Amino acid sequence: MNIAVSRIEGFAQPGGTLSSAVHKLNLQQISNLNGVKRRLTKNSILLHEEDEIKHVYEVVSGTVKALKFLADGRRQIIGFFGAGDIIGLPLETSAFYSIQAVKNTVVLCYPISQLDAAMGHSSALTKFIFGLVHSELERHLDHMISLGRKRPKERMAAFLLTYYKKQLVTGVTDMVIELPMSRVDIADYLGLTQETVCRVLGHFKRNNLIAAKNSHEIKILDLPHLEYIAQSGVLH
Amino acid sequence: MNIAVSRIEGFAQPGGTLSSAVHKLNLQQISNLNGVKRRLTKNSILLHEEDEIKHVYEVVSGTVKALKFLADGRRQIIGFFGAGDIIGLPLETSAFYSIQAVKNTVVLCYPISQLDAAMGHSSALTKFIFGLVHSELERHLDHMISLGRKRPKERMAAFLLTYYKKQLVTGVTDMVIELPMSRVDIADYLGLTQETVCRVLGHFKRNNLIAAKNSHEIKILDLPHLEYIAQSGVLH
């Protein structure tokens, strides 16, 4: 098994709605296992697509990206995982994608064998894992409809909102979101080119939907409008 | 929990490679539960996106599609599920997508509550379910890279090959594959328009990669070339 899951807020949280309360659950607490700390420098690779999966990872700080390659070098980024997110699932098999550090990152490594055993004893842990799968699956479906049917502006708006909501859940009410990844990474996540990403962001800026302190810090000025674009994408 | 999984060949089958042996496992056998048979007429809806999930479904005959909608009617088809495929997972939550019959279809319905209980007793069933999740997850990732980074010809070639491989697994060595869904459905699965789907198929025909008995039966003439296109997409 090999999946990556974002931090979950409560079990089996339906829809993309925001959780009212933050469950400060992490793998360490719920599994009673001690993850081994590992430091990753920017761009270093935690896992290759062909590798055998031996660990589940929990991001402590920093950000990593999960990505797949085509033969000619084209990339599709499956997801970004920041502090609190968990990557991988306790069932042995080869990897589906590579994992690479977006910037200097610290992760905790849990051997799959240990987690597997722990799941046998703890139904709470099993439920927790299923909850993670649930979140990740929902994320995949949203990503698919983005890639298949949304226009660049809608994809970008949805992307920004995802980050906004993610940090809302952690209690940060600031309208400034941090995008640690490069424009190329965003492009490879959204199925666009870096130029298109820039132009869409430029468009949002000119229309006062967002403002940019620098290229990695975006302030959301018009949340409702962005949500409108993200969902139906009528405006241009 | 709410996921859809294609028929699995052995547990945790890695990669998209073909299984050597067919495991004739189905939910009925492994869970010792009796699914309730339900008949669906073409285009009838088994499940709405907002519905609460109460059952896991196993397709007996026919084909259904899982799809998501945008506000303005745009559709993204997540997957097609034919005989032997299982849809849904035993964890209660609302649905992520709608399920609709592509043609007249028979499904077996298993109440989630029963499956949930059965999983508590049977680790084999739990493993089976995890195997299904595994397959489905891999399918999602391939779908994402298709939607995000592949060109129409590559997407279509990959789509045809998926069907070819699927029936190979069931023991059918014929080069003729059946595509029960419409061109529009294929388009909504591949993130294209129906016209583009037609044109790509036309291109394949003119280049003797495939031949068409009728619009729903495609004969594969040049498997290696199709595989080449599907993977690196250099030819045009």
Next chain:
DNA sequence: CGCATGATTGAAGTACGTCAACTCTTGTGG
């Protein structure tokens, strides 16, 4: 047989990609 639906083909438009120049940022070493 006839209408409705689906499939195909053609012509025209455009949104996004490609190519290229330029700017801004970041890091490094003198």
Next chain:
DNA sequence: CCACAAGAGTTGACGTACTTCAATCATGCG
């Protein structure tokens, strides 16, 4: 601390692959 280089980000001009619009052709069901 500044100079410079290397990388990342942005913007513009241009091309084109795919979509859109429209017409025609098949298919199938009453």
